[in-house]
Each structure stands twice: as C-alpha cells, then as structure tokens.
Amino acid sequence: MKFNDQFRFVRQNMKKNKTRLFMTVLATAMGCSFLIVLASVGFGLQKSIVDKAVGDRMVTSIEIYGIQSDNDEGRQIGTSNLDYLRTVDHVKAVTYRNYIQQSIMITLDGTDVNSSSTINVDFDAENKAGFKLSSGRLPAGENEVVVGYNVRQLPNSQPGDEVPPAKDWIGKSLEMKVSQFAEDGTEQSKTLSVKIVGVTEKPTREWKTDTAVYIGNGTLKQIESFTQTQWGAQRVPGVKDSESGIDKIGLDDPRHYSGVQVIADKANHVKAIAEEIRLKGYISHSIADELKQINLVFLIMKIGLGFIGTIAVLIASIGIFNTMTMAVTERAQDIGIMKAIGAHPNSIRRIFLLESSMIGLLGAAIGTIVAYIISVAVNIGLPIIIRGFMDEKVPDDFRFSLIPPYLAIIACLISLGVALLSGYRPAKRATRIDVLRALRRDM
Amino acid sequence: MIQLNRVNHQFAIGKKGKERIVPVLHDIDLHVKQGEIVAIVGRSGSGKSTLLNLMSGYIRPTSGEILVNGQNVTKLSEGDWANFRLSHLGFMFQSFQLIPSMTAFENAELPLVLQGVGISKRKQRVMELLEQVGIAEYAGHYPGELSGGQQQRVSVARSLMLDPPIVLADEPTGSLDSDNERQLLALIRTLNEERGTTFVLITHDDQVASTAHRILKLKDGHLLHAYAKGGSLAHEIQ
Incomplete structure (x- = not known):
C-alpha cells in the first residue's frame, strides 16, 4: 500500500468526526504550547542575564591583569610575557589596548x-x-x-x-x-x-x-x-x-602593556588556557568562569521547566489515546473488510500510526505558533505591566521569553513521539481485529 | 487447486478455564480442481461457513492441512495469509461487505490500493470492471445509495479486481432478488468459462447449486456426498 493512499485513508477518516479531532488537536496544541512557553522563560532569562554579564566581552577571551613577581607583588605585562602567551596551546591571538x-x-x-x-x-x-x-x-x-x-x-x-x-x-x-x-x-x-x-x-x-x-x-x-x-x-x-x-x-x-587579553580558539579551551597561565603566575579572569556557573543554574532550570511542560503533553496524550481507541472501535468493520480482502496487518498499523502522528504534528504546529505569539506578547506586555503597577523600569533589551528554533523543534519531536506512543496500542489493536467478528460472522 | 487433507476444526466456547469444546468439522478430505465450480450445501450449522473460513484463512484448522494452488497455507502467519489472499483469492459476501464511507469506485479499487497499484492504472481497471458488471454509472455513489443488486455488483467487481484464480463466495445471492440472482449466476458461469476462474460457492439455494460442476453436501461436520452437475450421485464419500 502506497504512502499516498495511506495518507488519503487517514484524511478521510479524520473528516468523519471533526469535533473530536478538533478537541484532540486542541489538547495537544495546548500541551505543546505550554511546554515551549515554560521552557522559553528559562531561555529568555538566561539570555538576558548572560548578556548582561558578558557585555562587550567575548566568551573566548581571558583578561590578563598582570603577573605575580618573586616578591609577590603584581607586575605589569612585558614584551616577553606577550611572546610567552602567544605560544600557549589553543591561543589564537594576544591583544592589548595601550592609551597614547x-x-x-x-x-x-x-x-x-x-x-x-x-x-x-x-x-x-x-x-x-x-x-x-x-x-x-x-x-x-x-x-x-x-x-x-x-x-x-x-x-x-x-x-x-x-x-x-x-x-x-x-x-x-x-x-x-x-x-x-x-x-x-x-x-x-x-x-x-x-x-x-x-x-x-x-x-x-x-x-x-x-x-x-x-x-x-x-x-x-x-x-x-x-x-x-x-x-x-x-x-x-x-x-x-x-x-x-x-x-x-x-x-x-x-615596555609594559595594558588591556592585555588572550583569545582562545574555542570557548571550551578557555579553562585549560587559564589554568596553564595561572600556574605561570599570571593574574587573569575570564567571563567563561562566570558563565559556567550561570549556565549550569539555567540548564537545571530549563530541564525542570521542560519536564513540567512535558507532563502537559503527556496529559494531552490521553486524549490522543482515547481518540484513536474510539477510531479503531468505530472502524472495526471497515478494518475487518480490509483484512478480509487482503490488507496486511502492517498497512493497518501504519494507517493508525499515521493518523495519531498527524494529530500530534498538527497539535505541535498550532502549539508552536501559539507559543511564539505568547512569547512576543509576554516580552511586550510584561514590561508595560511591571512599569504600570510596580513603577520599575525593565531594561530595554531584557527578554522574559525566548524560543530558540531548536526548542520549537524539540517540543514538536516530543509531541510527535508522545502521539506515536499513544497511537501505538490502538494501532496494534486494529491489527488484531477478528475478521469474522468484524464482518458479523457474515461469511 | 484447493486441497484439504483430513481437516478437523473445533471451537472452544464459554469462559476461560471452563471452555466447552464443540467439534465443527470432522476429517474433511476435499479436492477442488482448477476451473471447477463447486457448491457446498448443507443445513444451517452443518459447518459450511467454517469450511469456507478455513479456505479463506480467517480461522485455522485444529488438525489437518490445507493446500491452495499447491502451497501449504495451514501454518502461514497472518501477514503471509494477507498477501496470499490478496494475490490468489477473491471474495463475495452475502451482505456485500462494502465500506459505507467509500464510493462504489473506492470500494472496488480497494484490492488495487492494497497491492500498491498506481492511480492511473487503477482508474482504468476499476472502470473496466464496473462497466463489465454494469454499474459504471454509479461509480461515484456510496453503498447506502445503491440497491442490493447494485451493491453486490460492486462487491463482485472488487472480488475480480486482481483477477484471482479462485473466488470464494458465501451465499452470494442470499440478499438478491431473482433477477439479480440470475444475472450474478450468469456472470459466474461466464467468468468460469472465459477466464477459467475456480469458484467455491456456499448456498442453500438449489438454483445456485445447479450452477456448479460439483455439489458437496455437509452434514454435522461430515462431508457426505459429492454430486455431479444435474444432481446425479457421482461419488459417495461415506
């Protein structure tokens, strides 16, 4: 059985009970939207706070303030120090800013x-x-x-x-x-x-x-x-x-140089470089040290929010399971007829899995669009509310909610996966429908 | 073409653990030859439908073996049976078994869809057969909009769609008036003569049975007699 025909079957079947389909898609859309919006708060706050911490600095840069001298006093960076820093592994460049x-x-x-x-x-x-x-x-x-x-x-x-x-x-x-x-x-x-x-x-x-x-x-x-x-x-x-x-x-x-910065070739090499030069007595600081802590906190926060959001999608999956079970029950006779004339159980399973995944995808697509709308509304509306009721000004570039494309993709995949899981049992049941019982023992 | 060797079948009825075994078919030996029309007659409960269900693969025999077209189908998996049915068997049902939400055209094309035939080829083949059974003008109608005779024609077109070598029919004229019955029987004879299609018919009706080359009688699960066409006793089994 070709995919196009399976798709046609699914479309015909979905048209049979539009209200039920609408309610199921709505539940899935709400679940998906909830998941994205919730996680987007984690992403938005992380971006705003990280941006504030980073400012104009680069995450690959290490600022060098000086070097520890033998008498434990800070010394300024000289030409030989610059030469050494340039030789450290994974150092892309050593820059300085000297005021005239x-x-x-x-x-x-x-x-x-x-x-x-x-x-x-x-x-x-x-x-x-x-x-x-x-x-x-x-x-x-x-x-x-x-x-x-x-x-x-x-x-x-x-x-x-x-x-x-x-x-x-x-x-x-x-x-x-x-x-x-x-x-x-x-x-x-x-x-x-x-x-x-x-x-x-x-x-x-x-x-x-x-x-x-x-x-x-x-x-x-x-x-x-x-x-x-x-x-x-x-x-x-x-x-x-x-x-x-x-x-x-x-x-x-x-000569002594000021505003010296060591630039690493990759952000994940910053720590190793900082460690190495610290052993040589250089006094340094990198934004990567701060970011690591901030990012860890936000990672935990995002996982937590995503987990709560996934529960909403799981609740929606009960609706999909119910809809698909009803669909199998209602179409038992049609399935029986198809099996009687030679439909392969795999084809029947695929039709029902396709139907549940279409519900999942439709819900995910609508949910994602709604989540983007909510995100924009929150970013515009919340600062106004805060200004109006609490008399506090929110920084202009502060984002309460941010939906990176991969968050939307992950949420859609979760919705699709949950829809497939909820459709699996009804689809399996469909393949087990007894032909004779479905034909009302007609033959 | 179809061979049953010492086939027994029994049903278990009642609650699990307290089932009662009801034997339905006893040591059935049967050979249907290629190009033959065989009618199986018998009273209600004699096991006619069970015999046909075994040949269709809807149920499995308790013992014995079934060979169709030289292939032992007794232990085929459900999936293999589905493929085998699609490529070797056509089915006619007493109550037509059309899918109500599909048009006559869509019902008739179902075997082609299941086999993965392309749209343009499908259209040509379906219209050709609907025309042959005289129902082409109703192609776009749903089963609910058709008379019993028209529905059976759609069902016949569907059963012949993949040109199967064997057609199994359970009371094919059971829901038809005498005119439609006559036309269907004439069609069965024509297909048998022109294409050499083998038919196994189950019927109560003498006229339907008279279409067959051979008439088999089932009584209480035993195959009793085999009559040649015209009703003369050809071979007594027991």
Missing part, C-alpha cells in the same frame, strides 16, 4: 574631532581575535586607523540627539597633532596624516560611547619617534624627567 599618553589634537578638514582617546592596538592580533567593525575594514597600511562608532558625537550632545554616521568618514584623512615639551619647557609639535578605513561596532549598552581613534604599531612608531617616549608620553614642563618618571619610559626601556 597625551591628548592628541585631531582634526578633519580643519574641524576638531571629539575623540576621547587614541589607542594603540595590534591589528594583526585583532584581525585574528575578530575585532568587530560596523563598517569598513581593519587597517592594512601604516597610516590607516579605525575610529569609534560615536566619534562624530559632539561633546555637549544629549542622549537621543541625531548623530551623523561615522561610516561617512571612511576614506577621509585625519590630522593628528602630536606634541612634546623640550626640557626647557618649549612645546614642539608634529602633525601626522592618517586615513580612516573602518568604524567600530555600536556599543552594546546605550550609555556607552566609543569616540576613540585606534592606531596600529606603524602610527605609534611615528608618534614615539617624535616624543622619544613610550606611548607618546608627554614631558611635564618644569618637572625633572627623574621626578615625573619619563626617564624610565624611554624607547629603549622595557
């Missing part, structure tokens, strides 16, 4: 640019680490830079003010005026011309702004060769170099 230690006057087409800081990064390492840009590309040449997403924001601008997009500046040149004081107190300056090739990603938090200019090692070298100090540090007029400490950060002195 002077306020560089930056202009574009003669207009001042509201740049808060100039930051030196290693673009080769950033490229491997996945430096996120909203537009443009990472610098490839010496005098190319990336600007912050909010670089065009004016100093006195208010939140909500219209800011022209920074990407319009891509391809334009910035004039960076670097200055240094001579030992006699006279100021000398040099203007570097750099080209904007990229714009950083929009900060994930509304209250954060990024107005920095990111320069590579080539541009840094030009700044340093002019200032003759590390990171372009400025001499303080009237203060001796030995007193201000400038004499210790000459170009030949050991």
Whole structure:
C-alpha cells in the first residue's frame, strides 16, 4: 500500500468526526504550547542575564591583569610575557589596548574631532581575535586607523540627539597633532596624516560611547619617534624627567602593556588556557568562569521547566489515546473488510500510526505558533505591566521569553513521539481485529 | 487447486478455564480442481461457513492441512495469509461487505490500493470492471445509495479486481432478488468459462447449486456426498 493512499485513508477518516479531532488537536496544541512557553522563560532569562554579564566581552577571551613577581607583588605585562602567551596551546591571538599618553589634537578638514582617546592596538592580533567593525575594514597600511562608532558625537550632545554616521568618514584623512615639551619647557609639535578605513561596532549598552581613534604599531612608531617616549608620553614642563618618571619610559626601556587579553580558539579551551597561565603566575579572569556557573543554574532550570511542560503533553496524550481507541472501535468493520480482502496487518498499523502522528504534528504546529505569539506578547506586555503597577523600569533589551528554533523543534519531536506512543496500542489493536467478528460472522 | 487433507476444526466456547469444546468439522478430505465450480450445501450449522473460513484463512484448522494452488497455507502467519489472499483469492459476501464511507469506485479499487497499484492504472481497471458488471454509472455513489443488486455488483467487481484464480463466495445471492440472482449466476458461469476462474460457492439455494460442476453436501461436520452437475450421485464419500 502506497504512502499516498495511506495518507488519503487517514484524511478521510479524520473528516468523519471533526469535533473530536478538533478537541484532540486542541489538547495537544495546548500541551505543546505550554511546554515551549515554560521552557522559553528559562531561555529568555538566561539570555538576558548572560548578556548582561558578558557585555562587550567575548566568551573566548581571558583578561590578563598582570603577573605575580618573586616578591609577590603584581607586575605589569612585558614584551616577553606577550611572546610567552602567544605560544600557549589553543591561543589564537594576544591583544592589548595601550592609551597614547597625551591628548592628541585631531582634526578633519580643519574641524576638531571629539575623540576621547587614541589607542594603540595590534591589528594583526585583532584581525585574528575578530575585532568587530560596523563598517569598513581593519587597517592594512601604516597610516590607516579605525575610529569609534560615536566619534562624530559632539561633546555637549544629549542622549537621543541625531548623530551623523561615522561610516561617512571612511576614506577621509585625519590630522593628528602630536606634541612634546623640550626640557626647557618649549612645546614642539608634529602633525601626522592618517586615513580612516573602518568604524567600530555600536556599543552594546546605550550609555556607552566609543569616540576613540585606534592606531596600529606603524602610527605609534611615528608618534614615539617624535616624543622619544613610550606611548607618546608627554614631558611635564618644569618637572625633572627623574621626578615625573619619563626617564624610565624611554624607547629603549622595557615596555609594559595594558588591556592585555588572550583569545582562545574555542570557548571550551578557555579553562585549560587559564589554568596553564595561572600556574605561570599570571593574574587573569575570564567571563567563561562566570558563565559556567550561570549556565549550569539555567540548564537545571530549563530541564525542570521542560519536564513540567512535558507532563502537559503527556496529559494531552490521553486524549490522543482515547481518540484513536474510539477510531479503531468505530472502524472495526471497515478494518475487518480490509483484512478480509487482503490488507496486511502492517498497512493497518501504519494507517493508525499515521493518523495519531498527524494529530500530534498538527497539535505541535498550532502549539508552536501559539507559543511564539505568547512569547512576543509576554516580552511586550510584561514590561508595560511591571512599569504600570510596580513603577520599575525593565531594561530595554531584557527578554522574559525566548524560543530558540531548536526548542520549537524539540517540543514538536516530543509531541510527535508522545502521539506515536499513544497511537501505538490502538494501532496494534486494529491489527488484531477478528475478521469474522468484524464482518458479523457474515461469511 | 484447493486441497484439504483430513481437516478437523473445533471451537472452544464459554469462559476461560471452563471452555466447552464443540467439534465443527470432522476429517474433511476435499479436492477442488482448477476451473471447477463447486457448491457446498448443507443445513444451517452443518459447518459450511467454517469450511469456507478455513479456505479463506480467517480461522485455522485444529488438525489437518490445507493446500491452495499447491502451497501449504495451514501454518502461514497472518501477514503471509494477507498477501496470499490478496494475490490468489477473491471474495463475495452475502451482505456485500462494502465500506459505507467509500464510493462504489473506492470500494472496488480497494484490492488495487492494497497491492500498491498506481492511480492511473487503477482508474482504468476499476472502470473496466464496473462497466463489465454494469454499474459504471454509479461509480461515484456510496453503498447506502445503491440497491442490493447494485451493491453486490460492486462487491463482485472488487472480488475480480486482481483477477484471482479462485473466488470464494458465501451465499452470494442470499440478499438478491431473482433477477439479480440470475444475472450474478450468469456472470459466474461466464467468468468460469472465459477466464477459467475456480469458484467455491456456499448456498442453500438449489438454483445456485445447479450452477456448479460439483455439489458437496455437509452434514454435522461430515462431508457426505459429492454430486455431479444435474444432481446425479457421482461419488459417495461415506
């Protein structure tokens, strides 16, 4: 018997008692919907809380604060430390953020640019680490830079003010005026011309702004060769170099890096890397440590909610079992006739299993659609209710309910599995129908 | 074609543990040849239907063996019996046994559907047979909208759909008026002559029995006599 014919039989049979079919599908849909919505609360809260914990950080990154020295005091990370970190297994890149230690006057087409800081990064390492840009590309040449997403924001601008997009500046040149004081107190300056090739990603938090200019090692070298100090540090007029400490950060002195991050190739290697470098005395912290705990709590929560939801589907399965048992009883004579002329028991079993699985699938499909609608309604409605009744503001990106596609797929599979299980016994009963009894002992 | 060797059958009736054994058939030896029309006659309760049910595989003999088309079917599994029925046997029932929710066309095409024949071939074959039994114009009607004679024609079309070598019929004219009965018997004779289809008929009716080449009489579960066509005693079994 072909599948198409089995399907036709099932369709004909389902049309016979539409009310009963509707009620059974409704029960299955409610069960499936309940399962998805319940589990979606776990997913939604997890995402919101994890997002809050992670912020702009990457789960594959390990922040390095320093290294334990022999006298048990923290030391800053030097060039040799960076070299070592790069050799650790599964380390994809080692990045750093070094602030240029002077306020560089930056202009574009003669207009001042509201740049808060100039930051030196290693673009080769950033490229491997996945430096996120909203537009443009990472610098490839010496005098190319990336600007912050909010670089065009004016100093006195208010939140909500219209800011022209920074990407319009891509391809334009910035004039960076670097200055240094001579030992006699006279100021000398040099203007570097750099080209904007990229714009950083929009900060994930509304209250954060990024107005920095990111320069590579080539541009840094030009700044340093002019200032003759590390990171372009400025001499303080009237203060001796030995007193201000400038004499210790000459170009030949050991360098110290800040904002050092080790980027692992995969999130599950973070722990091993952190463990290894910790043994070498590095002081580090990774978001993965925090996330592990959070995720474990939410995993337990999701399993618990899913279990309660599955009970609802199991209750719906009683309806499917009842419907299928009634269907077999009502169609005993038809089944008897079919068996009498040569229907194979397997064909009869398949017809009834197909019918129960169609009820399950229909219920799951409707249940999933309803669950998505409820999820959207909860995410929109609940913050309004909380604001209205409790006078508390829920963060804008907070999600109470989140349905990842795999949750919907798992719920549909559970519904289908439960429907097949509930249809199995009635289907087996159908194959055992006695031909003579069904034909009323006619033959 | 159909051979029964020392077939016995008994029913167990009553509650489990307190069953009473009722013997129905005793040492039945029977051979139906290919192309033969055999009528089995006997009083109610003589075991006629039980004998046909055994040949159909709806019940199994308590002892003895049954061979159909040279194949021993005594111990076939339910699934194998289903396949065997579909490919070797056609069935005519006294009360037609049509599925009420299906049209005449759908009822008639059922054996083709069970065998997995494609739609276009099915349509052609069903219309051909419905025309042959003179019911093509009622193809779209449900059994409830047809007379007894029309329903039996649909049932006949269904039984012949896969061109079975053997047709088993239990009181095929039992619910028909004399006109329809005559037409059905004429059809059985034609099919037998033209296609060589073997028929085993169960009947009370002398006219139906007279269609047969051979008439067997059952009495209290014993096969008593075998008459040749026309009623002359051909062979006395006991």
